[in-house]
Structure formats: structure tokens, C-alpha cells
Amino acid sequence: MSDNRIRSVVIVGGGTAGWMSAATLAKILTTNYCSITLIESDEIGIIGVGEATIPQMATFNRMLEIDEDDFVRRTKGTFKLGIQFRNWGREGHTYFHPFGSYGLNMQGVSFHSHWLRLHQLGEAPRLDEWSLPALAGERGKFMRPFDNGNSPLSSIAYAYHFDAGLYARYLREYSESRGVVRQEGKIVDVTLRGEDGFIESVTLQDGRKIEGDLFIDCSGFRGLLIEQALKSGYEDWSHYLPCNRAIAVPCESTEEITPYTRSTAHTAGWQWRIPLQHRIGNGHVFCSDFMSDDEATDILMKNLDGKPLADPRIVPFKTGRRRQTWVKNCVSLGLAAGFLEPLESTSIWLVQSGLSRLMTMFPDRTFQQADIDRYNRIVANEYEIVREFLVLHYNATERDDSEFWNYCRNMEVPERLAEKIRVFQAYGRTFRENDELFNDTSWFAVMIGQLMKARTYDPVADIMPLEETRARLKHIAEAVHNSAEYMPTHKQFILDNCAAPELVQATAARAA
Template identity: 45%
Template sequence: MNKIVNNVVILGGGTAGWMTAAALSKVLSNVKVTLVESEQIGTIGVGEATIPTMQFFNGLLDLDSHTFLKHTRGTYKLGIQFENWAAQEHSYFHAFGSTGRSLWAAGFHDFWRKGLELGISDNFSAYNIEAVAAGANRFAQSKNGLNYAFHLDSSLYAKLLRSVAEKQGVTRIEGKVAKVNCDAGTGFISSLLLESGEHVAGDLFVDCSGFKGLLINETLKVPFNDYGQWLKCDRAWAVQTKTSNTPVPYTRSIAHESGWQWRIPLQHRMGNGIVYSSQYMDDDTARERLLSTVEGELITEPRLIGFKTGHREQLWHKNCVAIGLSGGFIEPLESTAIHLIQQGILRLIKLFPSQGIEQLDIDEFNKSGMSDYQQIRDFIVLHYCQTQRDDSDFWRYCKQMEIPESLQERMSLFRKTGRFIVRHEEIFVDSWLQVMIGQGLIPEKYHRIADEMQAHELKAFLDNIVSSHHRQVSALPEHQQYLTRYCQ
């Protein structure tokens, strides 16, 4: 167990594998990193929307946003427009960045809620500058400016990461793993035997082999914690189309009777997909629905992807760390998978077993990893259970299902009291308020501090935020203009 780790082997060359290789080789220059991948198997080839934390990962690799978007032909993302979620023909915006201005001890939403009662509040997102900029299709990057993430072409991203990683000394081996060898005493993985007959030995193995989890699942048999009772979607079709429209700086998520569709605008094309529950919609109907609603000529054939929602009960077991789809997956509604990959990598770097593998490190890694999954699970379930939709069996199930206790507590507290408590190391903070309110969860009460402001003062305060956002946004260039200038 306490063998010094000098030799890391990564199995898999998808987004997870190359992100891990690029990051480890950047910060642990005295550790040998080898990546094994099989072109014959290929990668999943989706995963094109992100959240703002990706900027930190790019920073770790010394990639500035302009260079990153040039290489991945990506665009900026200020948030997600949710259409037909709370009810049909209803839409709201989940933007990055906070809404309104904090005042005294209460949250902005308390003042907004009081304004609602007085009939002087606008939509919650009118007080969020990222949402206003997205609606106006405008964008610019500046210090202390808009909060943003990216849309990217995943195959170009993998290429970019590979070139970064190889320059930093990562060895890539092309080949298919035929057998995984384990030590008979400890059960630790000792080497990968490739179909070519080559043995790839290592001290620590990172499983980035995708959904099947060749090491963590098929070899080490770590059980799966299934979230299927709360998140019914388990299949997707993905297709790319040509686009003649200028790209908007946000993702569209359009609910349908058994799931939802995504539209992710890139510089050169549109990424489209339909996500659905196979219990409520068959594959042919879903394919048909996707093809009848996409805009522009198809560039690829539609591809069917099945998935299971949940995560391994341990993400690090013995000398194997699972990063990416091998560790778990929560449907892509809030674009969190690349973020989870990044979290796994940063955690591995922090707890890197230079002096040998310690159970305490493993426990810490697993505890924090589980907490990430649970937080994201609750946030995604919120979109389904808080709805007025009851037009299909799927939505009726979602409305009535028993939800996780942690989510129930958070929603009840907000509904009854208007209080929103930020817990330890939350990934989403203001996002919770935007989605709860966007989905129609309006608190029954507001904090008494809001009563310290007279109605006319409150109106001036609220109107001032809206007009200031409009003023600032109208001074920004159009998103396309900005991309043409800096990112092409």
C-alpha cells in the first residue's frame, strides 16, 4: 500500500483522460504519466457546454479564454434558457453570476419578493446582468465584468489537451486493453495488458474509460449508486447541424413531454440533442422529434447514447481513481460533467499519494466526491419536481415522486420562509434562487428587513438596478462581433 507513486497510468483518451493527463503533467513534473486509448473504441464525443469553473482549469494550463475558444471554435455562455419547464410556453433564464444587490442581512430575493407583493417587481432575471446581456446577445470579457463559461467542440478540445499534455511529457499508447492484471495479495491493479501483447505497468491507475468503467467497475467491482428513481432520463440522441444564424451566448434547454432538448451554439455549427426517459418515449419517436425540430442541414448522422444516472460508491478504490463517466454521470441539464471531471482532478492533485496510498486520503477523496454528486443531483431534480406540468405520464411522475430529503428540506425552507442557506462548498449558490423562482417556487414570506424600505424607496432601488444593467449592456459589443475580433 505505501509504495511511492512515481508512475501514473490513465486509461482513456476522452475529455476526462486528456484533462487528467494535461493537469497531472503540468503540476507533477516528476511523476511519469502514460495514457492508453483506443481509436477503435473512440470517445463519447458529446459534452460541449460548461459552467464558469472551467476558467480555473484553463488557468491551470495557462490557456486564456480567447486562445481556448480559437482552438475549440467555441462561444461564450452566460447561462441557460429554460423553455417549457415550469409550464408549457413559459421560459426563464438561469444565468451565471448573482442577481440584484445584497442589502443588509437579507438577500436580494427578499426585497424582490416584497416588490412582487406591491406589484413593482420585474422578472427575477431582469436584475441579473448576465441574463440581460444574454437576452441582448451581447458580450465582452473584462475584469470584474460578466461571469461566463464556454460552449466548445469536444473533439477539438481533446486535440488541444492532447497537444498540451504531450508537450509536457505525457506518453500516449494507442491500443485496446484486453486484460487487467491485479496483485493476488492486495487486489491492486498492477498492469494493463493490451491486445498487442504490450504490458503497461503503473503505481496508480486513473480510470477514464467511459461509462463501462473498465477498471473501477469491471475489474474492481465497485457498486453503483443509482439515481434513476429521481432522474428518469436515460437516453439521448445527438446530432450536429450547420447554422447560418449568429451564435447566442447561452444554451437552450427546451422541455418536451418526456424529457428535454439541448441547443449548443458553436462558431461553426450547432450541437443538438434530445434527452428522454426510455420508460416514457421510444427511440424512434425521440429521433423523429429531434430531427423535426432542429434548424439547418445535418452535418452528422444522429447518434444514440444510453446512460445511467448516479455514481460509483467509491470514486477511489485501492490504487484506482475513477474520473469522468467511469465514476458517474448526472444528465447534462446543467452542464456539470466536465466540472465533475475537473473537481476529481484537482482533488487528486491535492491528495496525490506521493508517499504512498493512504486510506485516509482515499476516504477524503470519496467523501468530497460524493458530496459533489449529491449537490448536483438535488439541483437537477429541482428542475423536474417543481413544475406545473402535468400533460404527460412523465411529468405527472416527476411532480409526485418522493424527492431526496436534502432537497425537500431546502425547498420547504425557501417556500415557507424565503430563507436560502448556503452550505459548505456549494457548487451552485445564486443558481438555486434563480431556478427555484424560475420554476415557480415563490416564497410565502420575505425577511422583515425588507420592510425597512418604503414602497417608493424599494421601487427606486429595483428600477435603478434594471436601468443600470441596461445601460451597461448596451455599451457591450454583440457576441458575434466579440468572437470575430478575438476568438476566430
């Protein structure tokens, strides 16, 4: 075994990012390879928001060999088929960004190109008719996919909503049972090695010194190691994404549990609604240049489904990313690495993706700069691509009812996004660049959803005789409808498979 092997990893922070890191290292490397220590401070606590995910999360769970029903039950989670956007394209307009794809590609042409052809003839009004997640979401239905030939029921794409505090606790138990050592305490000092500026140790308030070969900074917005000690620098993206505050408040549940996240645009931002088994998570993301905290709180509190269960909490943030998320022997993940608002629930995925890259480029104590540079370049690109997808939601709108929307509609967007918009406007085409997170279907769903117009449809869609296109789309829509009918309600699915005691009790109480 190499002499330079990493012998100790120190993770700073016990929020979602910290415990996801601990669980991943414990599972893949194991504590036989190196010691894994996680330091967290109960006094500081965790951010405790971050409750909606995307389907890639299921891959993370599978990697950890977590039982999905147990995970959903213990985190009081629910299932998510996509995001419903209200008032984004214009006030009063609603669309759904579903997981998975629409219909079926036919004769090598994307389904949405065939749809656009009929749509422009005035024959195919709603894209949702060809997406099982969209239709099932609308009807409050959910089930996992099962092998059913080429029926849409064979490939239902889904993600989760969960309670962030319970998720951290769940992964803590997982990690500790695999040998991760948790140290409680507040870090008050970071010691850098004289000769090269690498991190040597961190010191806790009670004087304990914890040394490590590799440090993973999951300390949240403060970036205790990556920024305060190693001065990575921060790239500020507020000119593209001007929202800079969130107000979060949980409220009582409604009887039905919707299988999707809802995002409702307001005059200077938007409100999230995330249904869990025991409560609904809500928050208003807004820009303080255009709205006061009081006004934003007022809007949030007036738009809750049930009684608030806590006082509203303000979370200030600055959109952007660290210039380098890996510096010397420190890799930052989660809020320590950067922040993009939760409009498409991407932050937890960015942690997952960072971890998977770290595992493929896991260093030894020589910390090769070529690997570090490559890691930083890939992570920077991932953040930028997500940023561009989010900017699309703000920029492609007809809203002109406030200064905020006027700013967003008229702002200059990153050139790569501007090109995607131009390409869409020509023939309604969308593409997935390299291995970017969002695929052509997602770009199409949001571009159409935000009421963008294509000059004409993809000329290659004419490869199919019009009558055949009509017949095939009709057939697929029927299959999607029948599949949605077949599915149980989301709530019933949870009750049958993964209900937390609170949901069982609340359901019994309602029935009595």
C-alpha cells in the same frame, strides 16, 4: 525524497476526462516527478458529446495557463452566460438561469429577497432585469468583464461551449508537449496484484503490458478498471432522474450565435441546443419508459435550427455514481465515475473538481485509506448535491401533460432537497450549503423560474424603507440595461478576438 513516491501514473482513456487529467498532472506534478502515460483506443473512440460548461472552467484554464482566445478559436468554441429553460415550469413559459448574481445585496439582505418583496407587491415582474448575463444573453451580447468600478461590466460571469473532440485534441497537444506519453491500443486485460488486489498493469491487444503505481480510470461508461476490475459497484439514481437515453445530432449554424445554452422540455425529457462557431450541437435526453427512440428522434429532428450535419446517434446511460470513485490505487473520473444528465452542464466540472481534490490528497505508494475515504465521501456529496439541483427542475413544475411529468411532479425527492423547498416556500430564502457547487442565487433563479411560490418574502427585507428599495432596484436595473447596451454582439466579440477560420469564411460569405 520519499522512497514511496508515486513513480508512474497511467491514465486509461483519452476523452475529456483523460486529457484533462493528463494536462493537470503534467502541469502540476510535471513528468520530472513521475512518468505520465495515457492509453486510448481509436477503435473505441470517445463519447464526443459534452460541450457546455460552467464558469469554473475558466479557473481550470487559468491553472493550465491556457490563452483563452487560443482555446476558444481552436475548439471552435463560443461563450455562455447561462441556460435558457423553455417549457419547464409550464408549456410556453421561459426563464433564464444566469451565471453570477442578481443586483447587489443591500443592508446584509440578499438582493433576491428585496426583489421578492417588490415582486409580491406586483412591482418587479422579471428577475432578469437585474442580471447582466440574463439581459445580455437575451440580446445576443457578450464581452469579458473589465475594471469599471462598481458597474455590472466589472463582473460578468461566463463559461464556454466547445467541440468536445477538438478539446481532447487541444489538451492532448498541451500534455504531450509537457512529456505525457500517449499509447494507442485497446486494453484487453487488467492484472491485479496477488497480495492486495491493487492494479499492477494493463495489457493491450498487441501484447504490450503497461505497469503503473497509480491508475486513473477515464475509460467512460464501461469503467474498465474501477468497475470491471475492482468491482466498486454503482448506485442507481434513475428513480430521481428517470431519463436514460440521449439522441445527439449536430446541425448547421444560424446567423446569430446565442451566448447561452438552451434547454427545451418536451413530453418525456428535454432537448439541448449548444451553439458553436461552426455548428450547433443538439440532443434529446428522454426516458425510454415513456417514449420510443423513433418518437424521440422525430421530435429532435423537427426542432433543429438548421440542416442536420450527421445521422442522429443514440447514447444510452444510467444516472448514478460509483459507490467508491477511488478504490485501492485507482481513481475514476468522468463517465467512469458516474453520470448526471447535462441539464446544468456539470459533468466536466465534476472531472475538474475530482482532479483538484486528487491533487490536494495526492498519494504515495502506501495509499493511505484515510485519504481515500475522505476523497470518496467528498466526491459522493458533490454528486448528490448536483443530483438534487437537477431533480428540482423536474419536480417543481406545473406540467401535467404527460405520464412522464406526472411522475416527476409527484415523485419523492431526497430529504435535503425537500428541506430546501420547504425553506423557500416559507420566506423565499435559499442557501448555499457548505461549499456546494450552486449558490443561493442559482437555487433562487431555478425555483422562481420553475414557478415555485413563496408564502411571503424574507421579513428582514423590511429593514429598508419601501421607497428606498424601489429607488435602489430602479437604479440597479438601469445600470444593468445600460451595461447590456454597451456590450458588442456575441458574434462580433468572437470575430474580433477568437474566430475560427470557418466562422470568418461563413461571415464573409453571408455578407457577399
